[in-house]
Amino acid sequence: MKKTIVVSAVNLRKGGTLTILRDCLKYLSGLSLSGEYKIVALVHKKELALYPGIEYIEMPWTIKSWIFRLWCEYVTMRRISHRLSPVYLWLSLHDTSPCVKAERQAVYCHNPYPFYRWKWRELFMNYHIVCFAWFSKYIYRINIHSNRYVLVQQKWIKNSFVQMFGLAPERIIVTLPGQNDTPNHKIIASDGIYRFLFPSYGDIHKNFELICMAANMLAEEIEDTRFRVMVTIFGDENRYTKWLYKKWGHLKCIEFAGFMSRDKLYEAYAQADCLIFPSRVETWGLPISEFASFGKPMLLADLPYAHETAGGSRAAAFFNPQDPYELKEQMKRLINGDHSFLSPVPEVEISAPVTRTWAELFELLLKNN
Numbered sequence: 001m002k003k004t005i006v007v008s009a010v011n012l013r014k015g016g017t018l019t020i021l022r023d024c025l026k027y028l029s030g031l032s033l034s035g036e037y038k039i040v041a042l043v044h045k046k047e048l049a050l051y052p053g054i055e056y057i058e059m060p061w062t063i064k065s066w067i068f069r070l071w072c073e074y075v076t077m078r079r080i081s082h083r084l085s086p087v088y089l090w091l092s093l094h095d096t097s098p099c100v101k102a103e104r105q106a107v108y109c110h111n112p113y114p115f116y117r118w119k120w121r122e123l124f125m126n127y128h129i130v131c132f133a134w135f136s137k138y139i140y141r142i143n144i145h146s147n148r149y150v151l152v153q154q155k156w157i158k159n160s161f162v163q164m165f166g167l168a169p170e171r172i173i174v175t176l177p178g179q180n181d182t183p184n185h186k187i188i189a190s191d192g193i194y195r196f197l198f199p200s201y202g203d204i205h206k207n208f209e210l211i212c213m214a215a216n217m218l219a220e221e222i223e224d225t226r227f228r229v230m231v232t233i234f235g236d237e238n239r240y241t242k243w244l245y246k247k248w249g250h251l252k253c254i255e256f257a258g259f260m261s262r263d264k265l266y267e268a269y270a271q272a273d274c275l276i277f278p279s280r281v282e283t284w285g286l287p288i289s290e291f292a293s294f295g296k297p298m299l300l301a302d303l304p305y306a307h308e309t310a311g312g313s314r315a316a317a318f319f320n321p322q323d324p325y326e327l328k329e330q331m332k333r334l335i336n337g338d339h340s341f342l343s344p345v346p347e348v349e350i351s352a353p354v355t356r357t358w359a360e361l362f363e364l365l366l367k368n369n
Contacts, residue, residue, distance in 0.1 A: 218332055317330055
C-alpha cells in the first residue's frame with residue numbers, strides 16, 4: 001500500500017508563500033513517480049499549483065473569514081484525515097497545526113507577525129495586521145507540540161520558538177530558501193543620478209515611511225536631482241499606501257513605480273546603485289538575497305532577519321529602523337562616494353537540523369526514526 005502524504009495549504013494564494021507551495025508540490029510530483037507515495041494537496045484552487053501525480057482537494061471557502069479558516073483547521077481537516085486514513089505524513093504549510101489523524105505531523109511557520117512590535121496609529125492604517133500580530137502567537141501555540149518537526153526559515157526564529165513554545169531545538173528544522181534561477185541582467189552604467197530601490201508590497205510593517213522621511217530630509221540638504229528612491233507601490237493600494245502618497249508623493253526624488261514582474265524587478269536591480277530594506281519584521285527578506293548577487297551596496301534594518309539573510313554579502317550597512325536621520329546620513333555618504341562604512345556581512349552558523357532543498361527536507365520528514 002502506498003504511504004499517504006497530505007500537504008495542507010488552503011491559505012497560500014500569492015507572493016512568497018505561494019512559491020513555497022509550488023516548489024513543495026513540484027518536488028512531491030516527482031516523488032510520486034516512485035510509486036511509493038500517494039500525494040494529496042489541500043489548496044485554495046488547484047490552478048495555483050497544478051502538478052501531475054497529485055490529488056487535489058479545493059477549499060476556496062476558507063478565505064471568507066477567520067472563523068471559516070479555524071473551522072477548516074480544527075474540524076474539517078480532522079474529518080479529511082480520517083477519510084484518507086492511514087496518513088503517513090501531514091505537512092501544514094501555513095503556520096497552524098491542525099487536529100488530524102496522522103502517523104507524523106509537521107508545520108511550516110513563515111508568518112513573522114508574532115514578533116511584530118506594532119504601533120497604535122497602525123490600528124487606523126490596517127487593523128487586520130495589528131489584530132493578526134496580536135493573536136497569531138496564540139494560533140501558533142495551538143497543537144504545536146503534536147508536530148514531529150516545526151519548520152522555520154532562520155536561526156533567530158528557531159531560537160525564539162524554543163523560548164516561546166518550549167520546543168526542543170532538535171525538533172525545529174531551519175529550512176533555508178532555495179536559490180531559484182534568476183534573470184540575467186547586466187549592471188547598467190550610472191547616469192550621474194544615485195538610485196536607491198526598495199521593492200516590497202505595501203504592507204504597513206514594511207516601513208516605507210522611514211525611507212520617505214529620510215529622502216525628504218536629504219532633499220533639503222542636497223539637490224534632489226542627484227538621487228532617486230524607487231518604491232514598488234503606486235500609492236493607491238490601501239489606506240497605508242494612500243497616506244504615504246498623500247504625504248510624500250509630491251517629492252521629485254521618490255518614484256512610486258508600482259508592482260513589478262520578476263523580470264522588471266531584476267531590471268530595477270541592475271539599474272539601482274543601492275538597495276534599502278527597512279522592514280520591521282520578516283522571516284527572510286527575499287530582495288536582500290536577490291540584490292546581494294549584484295555585489296552592490298545595501299542599507300538594511302538593524303534586525304536579526306536582515307543580518308542573517310545578508311550573510312555572505314560584500315557591502316552592507318545597518319540602520320535603526322526607527323531612525324530616519326541615520327538612514328539619511330548613510331544615503332548621503334553613498335551619494336557623495338563614501339563607501340567606507342560598508343562592510344562584508346558574516347554568514348550565520350546554523351546547527352542541525354538544517355536543510356537547503358526540498359529533497360533534504362523530505363528525507364528528514366519521511367525518515368523512520
